[in-house]
C-alpha cells in the first residue's frame with residue numbers, strides 16, 4: 001500500500017487496519033490477512049486493490065468545507081492575471097463536493113462579470129468508486145448544508161418521490177468539471193498549469209517524505225501567484241517550493 005499509493009501506517013494503527021479489512025476478508029471467505037495480501041499483490045486483482053484502498057481511506061467531504069477558503073477565492077480571483085480563463089484543480093476530490101462548490105462560486109463571479117467565461121475545473125482522485133459517483137453528481141441533501149438557498153435554487157435540482165432527500169447538480173455546473181483518476185504518489189504529466197489547487201485532507205495518509213514529495217510535484221503545476229489549499233488542520237508542509245501563507249490552510253506560490 002505504501003509503495004503503490006503512499007498509505008503509511010505505523011504499528012499503532014494495527015487495530016484500525018484490522019477493523020477496516022477483517023469484514024472484507026471474512027466476506028471473501030479467506031483464511032486470513034496473509035491470503036488477502038497475496039490477492040492484493042496479484043496485478044490481475046486491481047479491483048480488489050481499489051476496494052482495499054477505499055476501505056483504508058476515508059472519503060469524507062461536503063460542500064463549501066472550510067468556508068474561509070471560498071471567501072478568499074471570491075475576493076482574490078477577480079484580480080488574477082488569467083481571470084478570463086481560470087483553471088482549478090481539486091487534487092483529491094472524493095465525491096466532487098469541493099469541485100462543484102468551486103464551480104458554483106466561479107459561476108457567480110462570471111455572472112457578475114468579475115471573471116471571464118472560460119473557466120474550468122479538473123477533479124481527480126485515486127478511487128474509481130468515488131469518481132463514478134462524482135460524475136453522476138447526485139448528493140444526499142445533508143452534504144449541501146452550507147450551500148446558500150439562492151445557490152441551491154440556481155445550480156441544483158431537488159429530488160422528489162423516490163429521490164427525495166437527494167440533490168443533483170444542474171448541467172451548467174456539472175459540465176464545467178472534468179473528473180479523472182490520478183494517483184498523487186505516481187508521476188503525473190499533461191496537467192495544468194493551474195491558478196488554484198486544492199490538496200485538502202489527503203496528506204494525512206502519507207509519511208513526511210511522501211508529503212513533501214507530493215506537495216512539491218503538485219506545486220509544479222501551480223502558476224506563480226496562484227493559490228494552494230490544504231486542510232487547515234494539516235498545518236504547513238515543509239516543501240521546497242516557496243509559499244507565502246495567506247490564511248490558515250491557504251498559500252500563495254511565490255514567484
Ligand SMILES: C[S@@+](CC[C@H](N)C(=O)[O-])C[C@H]1O[C@@H](n2cnc3c(N)ncnc32)[C@H](O)[C@@H]1O
Nearest residue numbers: 005059060061092094126127183184200201202
Ligand atoms: C478525505 S477525502 C478529501 C476530499 C476533499 N479534498 C475535502 O477536503 O473535502 C481524501 C481523498 O483522498 C483520496 N486519496 C487517498 N490516497 C490518494 C492518492 N495516493 N492519490 C489520490 N487520491 C488519494 C481518497 O480516495 C479520498 O477520496
